[in-house]
Amino acid sequence: MACSRLMSAPVCLIENDENGQLRVRKEAKDILDGISEPVVVVSVVGLYRTGKSYLMNRLAGQQSGFALGSTIESKTKGIWMWCVPHPNKKGHTLVLLDTEGLGDVKKGDEKHDTWIFCLAVLLSSTLVYNSLGVIDNTALEKLHYVTALTENIRVKAEVGQHEDESADFMRVFPSFVWAVRDFTLQLKKEDKPITSDDYLEGALELKRGSSPQTETYNLPRSCLRNFFAVRKCFVFPRPASTENMWRMEELTEKELDSKFLEQANTFCCYIYKNSETKTVTGGRTITGTALGNLAEVYVEAIRSGNVPCLENAVVSLAKIQNVRAADEALQCYMTELFNLVQLPMNPEELSNIHTVTEKKAIDVFITVSFNDNDQIYQQELMGKIYDEYQQMCQQNYDASRMQCEKVLHDVFDTLEKGISDGSYLKPGGSQKYTDTLRQLSEEYRAKTHSQIMSEEVLSKFLKTKENIGNMILQADQSLSAAEQEKEVEKMKTEILKQQKRSLKEQNRLQEQTFKDMQRTYDEHVNQIIHQMEREQDRMRRDNDRVLDAKLRENQALVQLGFQWEAARMQSEIDSLKADMNKENSSQRSKLRQVLNSIGIATTMLAPGFTPKLIGVGISMASNFV
Structure with missing residues (x-):
């Protein structure tokens, strides 16, 4: 669904309820639910009245939208979305999040500000920090929210006592852009x-020493260096004269x-070009639908008094998304199938429609x-899907049978x-009966040659006429007993031939079912392989980004003379490289497991003799991965 049709102006995504607790606005959640595209999420945070909203309007390509305000009061409350x-x-949606100004003295709720900052970090793929003046110690002290990230956000549900989480944070945290106004x-x-x-x-350079003052000085700087692998800075001169500042819109x-x-303009071009698609742990891409669910998962954790955990959020999000994915996919299949199918029809045509709609x-x-x-x-x-397709096949058989019977x-x-x-029942009547039966059978086949149940319907009909035919033969006094017996055998032979035609017809249908199941398997496997390749590629890029950041940081520590910290950083780098090698080697075994599990599922679904054949084929295929 095109975003331009969805939103002509921003809406509030996260607000305070009547009890002062954060909640996700239904209006905004409904909008995100309608966006199935991957999203690039850009959030802006910073002290109130520093011009944050103006930058977001520029990114939206609009002169106005997010409230700018022209007084000393903070205009934006909660988190607004556009x-x-x-x-x-192409095929991506840009989600802009404008956050409530931090440090509003009238509000006086430090914890609330911290959660707004944390949510901006958790939801975005690029975080823009907006400040006035210069980047000095005072500016960094005002960015103290970054020092609380490890206390208010967890990457893993369980962390070892001495485990370093900085690499995990780097993988999932957004890129960081400091906009100095x-x-x-x-x-x-x-x-x-x-x-x-x-x-x-x-x-962001660190000071040497271990005094409390030095540690306080280094803390926000270390956090920025250790949590955000990609850092960028833009400095903006004053946009207009003082008297014009109040009417920026x-x-x-x-x-x-x-x-x-x-x-x-340079800032906007950088954001458009360099901001990545939003992902979570494992390089998994987030759509608008998933972003709305993710926001609810995080906000619910905060409302419950828990620390938002990315690993737990992924588990919760997976259940929500996958139930919805299966329902929407099945609905898509059924709608497409019913719109395209006109019964009765050729099985191959029905199979082709099934293949397209299933894809x-x-x-x-x-x-x-x-x-x-x-x-x-x-x-x-x-x-x-298989059950729905089988039901459609059965309806096709029934429709064909009814048409053939008519x-x-x-x-x-x-x-x-003539029988009635x-x-x-006259001398020579048996020959007349046989000729009429043969002639009408050919006429019937000519009229029903395109129907899949033609031979079966005829076979059953001829079987019901077997006793009548025998009676007519016995009543034909023009035939000797030997001739009558010979004609009976000819009639039985004809019935058997017809049954073989019917069986051949049914075998073709079974073969078509086998092909359908094989194509289903191939399509599911291809989609999974492509998805895993995309995720693996994104994980590789995330790991390379983190590794590159760690290497740069290690080099900086060495140059600054932080030998102990540099040695610790080198240990982290070695550990990270080992983890990357493990991740790469585990991909093949993971794919083999996927193929085996789908092979077993397909075996259970296939009808008749098909399960054994296709199940064996799939299991064998997995051995070559």
Whole structure:
């Protein structure tokens, strides 16, 4: 669903209820529920009245939207959301989150501010921190919320006593962008020009020593260095004169400072190009639907007095998403199938429709599902789709049978009348009966040759006429006893031939079922392989990003003379490399397990002789992975 049709203006995503507790607004949750695309989530945080909302309006491509305000009061309460089509990434939605200004003295609720900051970190793929003036110790002290992240967020449900979590935080935390507003200094160090990124990294340099003052100085800096692998800085000059600042929403681009406008455009281009799709542990991509559910999981943990845990959130989110994924996929399959099928029809045509609709259903499941590691929900979906398809096949058989029976009734009406009026109970009547039966059988086949139940219906009909045929033969006095016996055998032979035709017809249907099951298996496996490849690629990129950040940090520690810290960092790097190797080696065994589990599920679903054949084929396939 296109975001432009969904939102013409921001809505509140997270607010305070009547008891002062955080809650997710239903209106915003409903909007996210309608977004099945992957989302890129950009949050802005910072002290109140620092111009946060203006940057978010620029990212939305609008002059106004998020409330700017023109007084010393904080305008944004809670977390507001604006979903727009991503300008650079087709098939993605850009979700902008504007947070309540931190440090509002009238509000005086430090814990509330901390949770707003934590939720912005947890929900975003890029976190923009907005501040005024310069990046100095005072500015970093005001960013004390970052030092509380480890106390208010857990990556794993259980952590070892001496286990270092910084790499885990780096994998799941957003990239960090510091936007310094009303910047008036020259970007120089020792009379040499430096970049804004150099300016940020210089401000994050650690001091040597172990005094309480030094530890206090280093704490926010260490947190930023250890939690956010990607850091970027933009410095903005004052956008307009003091008298014009209060009407920023009304100012045209010509009325804005040209350097501010240039930097704002550079900032937006960077965000559009470099902000990643939102993921959680394991490189799993988040859609709008999942983002809404994730927000509810985190907010519910906070309301319950618990510390939000990413690992637990993934488990909760998986159950919510996978139940929904299976339901939506099945509904998609049934709707598409009923819209396209016109009974009766050729089994191959029905099979082709089944294949196309099943692929769409699996696409829906893969898009909405989340962390279905043991393929429990996908196997359940396979079973339900198979049941629906079998019911449709049975309806097709029944419709074909009814049509064949109608044609048969019309075609053989003259035969039935001849039997009723005794036309065949005369000398030579048996030959006339046999010729009529053969002639009408061919006429029936000509009219029902495209029907799948043609031969079976005819076979049953001829079987019911066996006794009548024998009676007509016995009544034909023109035939000797030997001739009568010979004709009886010919009639039995003809009935057997017809039964073989019917059996051949049924075998073709069974073969079609086998092909359908094989195609179902192939489609499910291909989708799982592609999904695992995407997740593995994202995990690899996340690991490389974390490893690169650790290596840079280790080098900086060595240059600053922090030998003990550098040695500890090197140990973390070695451990991280070992974990990466384990993750890579486990992928093949995980895929083999997936193939085996789906093979078993398919074996249980297939009818008749099919289970044994297809089950063996699938189990054998997994041995070659």
